[in-house]
Structure formats: structure tokens, C-alpha cells
Amino acid sequence: VLLTDYAWPDPEVERSVIEGAGFSLAIGPAKASPQAAIVELARQNRPLAIMTCWAEVTAPAIEACPDLKIVQRIGVGLDNIDRAAAAARGAVVTNVPDYCVEEVSDHAVGMLLAWARGIVSFDREVKGGQWDAAGARLRRVRDLTVGIAGFGRIGRRTAAKMQPFGSRLLVYDKYPPSGGFPEGMTGVDAKRLLSESDVVVLHLPLTPETRNFIDARSLQRMKPGSLLINVSRGGLVDNDALLQALEKGPLGAAALDVVEGEPNPPRALIGNPKVIATPHIAFASTASVLELRRRSAEEVVRVLTG
Ligand code: NAD
Secondary structure, eight states, rough: EEEOOOOOSSHHHHHHHHTTTTOOEOOOSSSSHHHHHHHHHHHHHHEEEEEESSSSSSSHHHHHHHOOOOEESSSSTTTTTHHHHHHHOOOOOOTTTTTTHHHHHHHHHHHHHHHHHHHHHHHHHHHTTTOOOOOTTOGGGGGOEEEEOSSSSHHHHHHHHHHHGGGGEEESSSSSTOSOTTTEEEOOOHHHHHEEEEEEOOOOOOTTTTTSBBBBBHHHSTTEEEEEEEEEEEBBBHHHHHHHHHHHEEEEEESSOOOOTSOOOHHHTTTSSEEOOOOSSSSSSSSHHHHHHHHHHHHHHHHHTT
């Protein structure tokens, strides 16, 4: 098994699963290995399986492995793997789509609470030497209408986690569950979601259809002073329109874990005092990363052992 790269100090999790099943592990240099190094490792080791985190697995690497059975992405997205080349080799390409459902939904709820209770803005003020307890801008979470766009793995968990707060829950999904939405959640169309919610949470995948789901027009539909949370993909939101809606209304705030242009998002947007930002870390926790690594290695063993 060729592990092209690893983002962690020591691949001991991968080693124990792979070697525990009787396979041997060849390891590329830490973090996104250069292509030439991967092709060379593939030539030397002729692996049955390739595991990759950030490194690109291109056609030359795949073609150097005559017995390849599986290319495993240690993550969700598959854009760093040449899937056509893998298919031509007869190798399956797999990922771990659900290792961080708890973390991303926790992050969305955390951002909502941080905004409603002014935790980030008061923290900035207090550290700046200001001790002003005027709390008029704070919101009672129970009184909020929370609109969730995308009722998939993560959207469902965010909705379930908001239920005990007593907030009104609106849900929009183009492909709603066949049995309808759970009790206490109201299915609505996108227009209603935007116009009735105090908080809009994006849990949609980025597709040609959802790109710029939040643009100048949709922002104009949103409630004055409302909050937009994006923990999905930056491309769901038009950055220029977002900045304009924060500066001129109606939007009150934005909480962004993902921004189009990351890792160098527009400074004017990220630096805006109405924006709370985290650097695409909603997926992360000690538990989620360990789960990701263990399940990736187990998937390789599962395929190799039939
Ligand atoms: P999912 O596929 O389980 O759910 C997506 C939902 O969106 C589905 O219910 C689907 O029916 C709905 N949908 C698809 N196209 C739509 C459209 N055009 N209009 C309305 N609804 C539509 O995905 P998930 O596991 O819940 O993940 C959601 C997104 O979260 C991922 O696509 C990914 O971009 C993002 N994500 C972010 C992080 C992070 O660290 N910030 C980590 C993991 C995932």
C-alpha cells in the first residue's frame, strides 16, 4: 500500500491497520508530495493500493501500478485523483464522506450561538480595553427562525441540534426526504427560507446549480439584521454581493468557515467587523481526524481482501 503523503506527524494509525492485515506500507514524504516522487514510489513498489491525502494521484502514477485495486482519498473530495485513469486500470476510487458530520454541525451551531450572544464581538471589544455591557444587540436563541439550506447528512444534524433550543426551524432541500421532514421542521422553498429566517445556514454541496446560491438577489430577500452561516463551500456565496449586503444591508452578519478564494480570501470581506471567520476547520477534531485515518485504511484492507 502506497501512502503518497500524510498530514500528521506519524502515520501510526495507517500502519497498524495496513500491517495488521498483513500488507506492507510504503510512505511518501510528508504533505503533498511532488508528482515525480509519487510516480517513482509507484514504480519501485508496484502497490495494490494508493492512499492519498493532499497529493495528486495522476495518470502516470496510476499507470505505474499494474496491479492497482483501489485509490483511497483520506478525506471527502476526489478532485486530486484522476478517476478516469483509475477506472481504466480497473481500480475503485473511494472516500470517507461522513467522518465529520458531528464537527461541521457543531461548528454551525457554535457560529450561531457566538453571533446571537455576541461572544466574538464582545471578546474583541474586551481585549481592546472596552468593558461595555450594553447588550441590546443580543438575541434570544429560542425566538429565532433558523433556515437550513440542504437537509443531507450535516444539515439534518444541525437541525436536530437546534431543536432543543426551541427555535423555529425552516428547511429547504431540492430532494426532500420521501417521508417528509421530521416533526417540528417546516419544509419551504428557497425564497421563503431566505425571507423568513433570522439565520440562514448553508449545508448545500457546491454544484453548477448551487454556485452563487447566495447572490445579490437572494441577499436582498433576507431579513434586516439577519445572519448568514457558510460551513459548506465558498463558491455557494458571491463574495462581492455579500460584502455589499453587509455594508449597505440587509445582512447583519456573516459567519464563514469557507470563502471563495481561500486560503487567500478577500481582505475587505474577512476583515469586516460583521464577519466571524474560521480557516476551513469545521471538519476538524481529534476524534474526526482519527476516524478518517482509521476508516481510510480499513477501506483499503476491505477492498484488498475482497
Ligand atoms: P449531503 O450530500 O449529505 O447533503 C447535501 C444535501 O443538499 C442533500 O440533501 C441534497 O438533496 C441537497 N441538495 C443538493 N443539491 C441541491 C440544490 N440544488 N438545491 C437544494 N438542495 C440541494 O452532504 P453533507 O455531507 O451534508 O455535506 C454538505 C456539504 O458540507 C458538502 O458538500 C461539503 O461541501 C461541506 N463540508 C464542509 C466541511 C468543512 O470543513 N467546512 C466538511 C465536510 C463537508
